[in-house]
Amino acid sequence: MYQVVIGMELHAQLLTQSKMFCSCSADTWEASPNSHVCPVCLALPGALPVINARAVEQTVRAGLALNCQIAPFSVFARKNYHYPDLPKGYQISQYELPLCHDGWLLIEGDDGQPKRIGIRRAHLEEDTGKSIHGASGTLIDLNRAGVPLLEIVTEADMASGDEAYRYLVKLRAILRTLGVNSGDMEKGAMRCEVNLSLRTAEQAAAGQYGVKVEVKNLNSFKAVRDSIAYEIQRQTAVLDGGGQVRQVTMGWDEDRRCTVVQRSKESSEDYRYFPEPDLPPLELSRAWVEQVRATLPELPDARAARFVGDLGLTPRDAGLLATERAVADWFEEAALAYGGPPREVANWVTGQLFALLKAEEGVIASLPIRPADLAALIKLVDAGTINRNTGKKVLEQMAATGQPPAAIVEAQGLAQVSDEAGLAQVVDALLAAHPDEVAKYRAGKTSLLGWFMGQVMKETRGQGNPDLVRQLVAQRLDG
Numbered sequence: 001m002y003q004v005v006i007g008m009e010l011h012a013q014l015l016t017q018s019k020m021f022c023s024c025s026a027d028t029w030e031a032s033p034n035s036h037v038c039p040v041c042l043a044l045p046g047a048l049p050v051i052n053a054r055a056v057e058q059t060v061r062a063g064l065a066l067n068c069q070i071a072p073f074s075v076f077a078r079k080n081y082h083y084p085d086l087p088k089g090y091q092i093s094q095y096e097l098p099l100c101h102d103g104w105l106l107i108e109g110d111d112g113q114p115k116r117i118g119i120r121r122a123h124l125e126e127d128t129g130k131s132i133h134g135a136s137g138t139l140i141d142l143n144r145a146g147v148p149l150l151e152i153v154t155e156a157d158m159a160s161g162d163e164a165y166r167y168l169v170k171l172r173a174i175l176r177t178l179g180v181n182s183g184d185m186e187k188g189a190m191r192c193e194v195n196l197s198l199r200t201a202e203q204a205a206a207g208q209y210g211v212k213v214e215v216k217n218l219n220s221f222k223a224v225r226d227s228i229a230y231e232i233q234r235q236t237a238v239l240d241g242g243g244q245v246r247q248v249t250m251g252w253d254e255d256r257r258c259t260v261v262q263r264s265k266e267s268s269e270d271y272r273y274f275p276e277p278d279l280p281p282l283e284l285s286r287a288w289v290e291q292v293r294a295t296l297p298e299l300p301d302a303r304a305a306r307f308v309g310d311l312g313l314t315p316r317d318a319g320l321l322a323t324e325r326a327v328a329d330w331f332e333e334a335a336l337a338y339g340g341p342p343r344e345v346a347n348w349v350t351g352q353l354f355a356l357l358k359a360e361e362g363v364i365a366s367l368p369i370r371p372a373d374l375a376a377l378i379k380l381v382d383a384g385t386i387n388r389n390t391g392k393k394v395l396e397q398m399a400a401t402g403q404p405p406a407a408i409v410e411a412q413g414l415a416q417v418s419d420e421a422g423l424a425q426v427v428d429a430l431l432a433a434h435p436d437e438v439a440k441y442r443a444g445k446t447s448l449l450g451w452f453m454g455q456v457m458k459e460t461r462g463q464g465n466p467d468l469v470r471q472l473v474a475q476r477l478d479g
């Protein structure tokens with residue numbers, strides 16, 4: 001058995017209007033190739049970069065939300081990079097003096113307890129363009145070159161693929177809540193890198209680490225979890241066989257479901273970092289940082305705590321509802337419209353509504369159900385107009401049609417049958433038709449009560465008021 005040691009790097013595109021060092025639009029998704037370029041991001045001679053103030057502010061907001069120290073003095077650095085998708089021949093990044101450092105984020109550890117994942121640094125850099133390899137050769141699209149990227153590097157604090165997954169879910173929720181990143185992994189707005197090593201208990205006791213392998217360009221959280229599982233297995237087999245793990249950079253092959261070696265690992269010397277001479281150092285005053293801090297919205301952990309403390313939700317429901325801002329906003333609006341115990345609304349959202357979302361593979365905004373309509377539905381159940389089971393069916397139809405619940409109940413005649421005389425007739429007819437079962441019940445087989453109730457519910461198409469049905473059946477059988 002080996003101890004698993006995992007650190008993560010995340011590259012997140014910042015939601016700014018313009019690129020990091022020029023005024024080209026940063027919204028390049030599906031734009032025609034090389035339509036968002038200028039002398040700066042094309043690296044034409046004599047062009048000089050200018051720092052995007054909004055990108056600095058967004059990075060500081062993310063740093064504060066991740067409990068980081070914000071450096072009063074930080075510098076940009078050149079990282080030498082010899083691929084055609086960045087025509088300068090270097091990437092402007094930060095190296096020795098990053099903007100944010102020494103923070104942490106809280107996740108649920110594998111033991112169920114809260115666990116702090118250290119944030120070593122969060123810094124600003126620029127994205128590269130794209131090389132598009134085709135049959136006739138390689139084409140270059142530089143639209144993405146120079147888009148601001150926030151790089152967040154953790155300490156090696158995670159011990160499993162599940163912990164890494166929970167870290168990413170929490171981090172994405174924070175960045176989305178801040179409006180710093182879209183979280184849209186299909187569009188490449190977030191890219192992950194895992195570094196993973198195994199060590200024996202003796203190595204751990206001596207403070208030593210095993211050889212670290214990097215897995216780059218992971219485009220989904222699932223790929224992160226799967227590649228970690230694969231690497232743990234692979235490295236365990238190497239070590240068990242008496243071999244040594246090689247220090248390499250790998251990629252994840254989604255089709256073959258395995259990691260593949262891309263190249264031997266560069267060290268920071270290979271990048272030959274040096275301070276960027278075309279840009280001044282960033283000096284941030286304490287007062288300005290505090291002004292930025294005042295713009296932070298309520299973050300997921302704080303919101304979950306409020307859901308427990310003020311709204312009386314269970315910690316589990318609060319966690320489920322507070323993580324994604326859109327879900328949390330939707331829930332709060334529904335709870336406000338309902339006016340009764342918020343816990344009741346939480347049950348419907350985490351139960352029925354989440355089940356519908358999963359079936360649709362969608363996000364909450366994709367459902368045509370308005371928060372006020374869910375509140376109205378719960379009120380119909382509370383008032384006894386429909387029973388809970390019918391309520392679930394009505395919710396499905398609300399999701400399919402976007403109609404309010406009262407209209408669905410009315411149009412389909414779903415209102416619960418609470419008419420005592422009518423129900424009594426159904427019960428009497430049923431008992432008359434099943435004399436054997438009645439006799440068995442009266443001879444002591446009282447479990448048949450449930451069967452009789454089921455028959456009445458069937459007869460009323462599930463719309464009989466269950467309390468009243470139970471009462472009538474019992475009255476007649478026992479009387």
Ligand SMILES: [Zn+2]
Nearest residue numbers: 022024038041
């Ligand atoms: Zn440009």
